[in-house]
Amino acid sequence: MDKREKDIENLKDYKYGFTTDIENIKAPKGLNEDVIKFISKIKKEPKWMLDFRLKAFERFKQLKEPNWQKPKYPKIDYQDLYYYSAPKSMKDKPKSLDELDPKLLETYKKLGIPLQEQARLNGIAVDAVFDSVSVATTFKEELTKQGIIFCSMSEAIQKHPDLVKKYLGTVIPVTDHFFATLNSAVFTDGSFVYIPEGVRCPMELSTYFRINASETGQFERTLIIADKGSYVSYLEGCTAPMRDENQLHAANVELIALDDAEIKYSTVQNWYPGDENGKGGIYNFVTKRGLCKGKNSKISWTQVETGSAITWKYPSCVLKGDNSIGEFYSIAITNNHQKADTGTKMIHLGKNTKSKIISKGISAGFSDMTYRGLVDINSKAKNSSNYTQCDSLLMGNKCGAHTVPYIKNKNFDSNIAHEATTSKISEEQLHYCQQRGLNPEEAVGLIVNGFCKEVLQQLPMEFAVEAQKLVGISLEGSVG
């Protein structure tokens, strides 16, 4: 068996599907003011934070769940969920990794993410989020030296309240849409990153999300601020155990780039997609929004979406600063009964702003994939431009691929170009590859990787390798 086959053998089943048997503290089931107060209290939050949550909850009560999306799902009973779940050992936060529950360390080791710093060869600082709380953050010292703040959201609320107060909710206000507002009310943890003026973050920052407990929703909140002239590259990975029930994941991610700053945000999303018959899996309803606040700032989203039963998200860029740049690179793969409705929004407000969207969708099996995007050029956004390309690949005639771009141009100085194609893998390409000794699956893998190349190139090295493997594996069994 050669290496690739071995890889596939190992990974054919969802290998992250195990659960960790660990004692949990949970908030009482249901959603009400008391639960929010409970979350706030257990996290020892200041009053302004509680007010923020309650304000969001007030708003949430008035909102209706949206239903315009393509993939429909059975109604979620928001009163039948746990909104807070944390490993018991985390009640009093351990001071160092040595004090961390060995079971947790074991879990992350199994996931391939060792939390001990010495185990890491390459410099990636990791913040690990387990169910609702952040369990460990690595390489803290080295980052602190440069003035970089990389910690869990709860810690940031305690230690850097000024920064949090100043920026939290400025990109995704508490009065935003249904799921974002829910998150604002009940978010539990997440990562907080602040890069000071002129600093180029020396290593990749990474958060690893894991849902473990059953009947919980995960609501994390990430806030990244890149001060003037700084640069940061941030990675996000996610997995969950195999369960028959559907679990909700409604995170909020806010990015703020000030003058001349650049944020690169990469996601490899591999939540449990449900079994072959579409039972179980994660509902991934995430709100991600970046604000290019300053001049010459840049935000770039890269995502590889292979997991989740339903993915419903639109990482967006608000290009407010003059000359700012927004980029979106995406690969979305759906197989079996997975469904995805994903894309981006580029909102041009400043002069000379540029955006680029490259989206590759692959659907196989009985799955359904939709690219939905908005390019909105405001009348003040003089001389801005957008280029969009979205290609879909279909495998078999049981699946669907849809493209729904919204294009709004209110500025005569600006250019928008949009292209989309839908096709299948051509017989000639397959034949050519097979003629040269590849078996059909390898041939498809090769062609698909070529199809996705433009996006894979955007990922940091370590992630790119993982993503490439993931692309091959997600499509296992869809040929023939």
Added chain:
Amino acid sequence: MSEQLQSDFDKLVKTSKFSHEEIKFKKNFLNNFIKNGFPNRKQEDWKFLDISQIIKKNISDLSFFNDYSQSNKIDPSILVDGLEHNKIIFINGKIEKIDFNVEDQNKIEIIDETKKDISFDYENSLIDLNSAFTYKVFKIIIKKDYSLKKPLIIYHSTNDKIKSTNINLRLDFELGENSCLKLIDYFANTKTKNFINIFYNFNLEKDSILKNYKIDKFINNNLKYSFNNIEQGNNSISETFILSAGSDYFKNEINCNLNGEYSSAFINGIFSLKENQQHEIRTSINHLVENTKSYQLIKSVLGKNSKSAYQGRIFVNSKAQKTDGYQLSKAILLDETSEFNAKPELEIYADDVKCSHGSASGSLDENSIFYLMSRGLNYQQSKELLINGFLMDVVEKITDVEIKNLITNIIGLK
């Protein structure tokens, strides 16, 4: 509004000779409309241009009653010169003349069939409105193997007798096997503001050809909505050309079902908009069987304060392998207040298909203007030349030479 609808409806019933059955049908539609009202931006299909707001803003006292007992004089100046043609003349929503004199009378049949149900699913309250208030529905049948010798021009005109009125009209066409119809919709309206709601239903049998040209060229203040439903059989062809330039508001909607193998649909459109005009084309092409083809090309030139929207949808059923679908929309924005919106949508459930769409918008290319000016044209001339060339591209797609010449003359392109 509902009280007015009800009383205007009663007036219509009083002045017309509807049968009991017809009244029952119409009442049903009326109730549907009263329940849903005019479509608004909350509905996906009306996202870009909200007709309920536009009507409210432009016509504050819209009346739904139109007195069909009065007859109107035909103003010969509206008739198209230089092309022998058949005529149907609508004045204020009432048919004043039907003239098929050049044709073989045995091959064309016109039936009046007021009580007509709607044969397809729709979520459009304007069709309810239309069905409730139409006075007469004519069905024009072109018999097997007959091609009309001359094109049919349908004149849509209004005179000063009515204002702030909702006019509803409907025609059904049935094209028999291997028949051919060239149909020109010609809009000649006066300045008064009315809301005109047109609904056509086409049924294309095997091997038949429909060519529909909609020409709204002359500046007028009317608000118009037109809905074409086209059902296509094996090997049939439909070609639609839309020139959308004259009215204050005009939305053209085309729903085309390719039910037969090897059938094809072509839609070409031009928006040429000036001050404060708001126009939209929305298409929905449903590829339901194998080996069907569709092609759409929409171009806009947008002046001050104008707004155009294009919503194109290609749907491919899982059975419809070997589909070929293409959409292209391009826009030139001439002023900082002009706005272009597009939503080119693909919904595909079959894998062996070739579907693509493109959309581009921007200003006139300064380099091209510079090139032309360096060859002796002034700025205005260069601009016009470029715009003409841009729009000519769409006119060139017209397959009928006679009509192409007519349209080029009407538009004033060279």
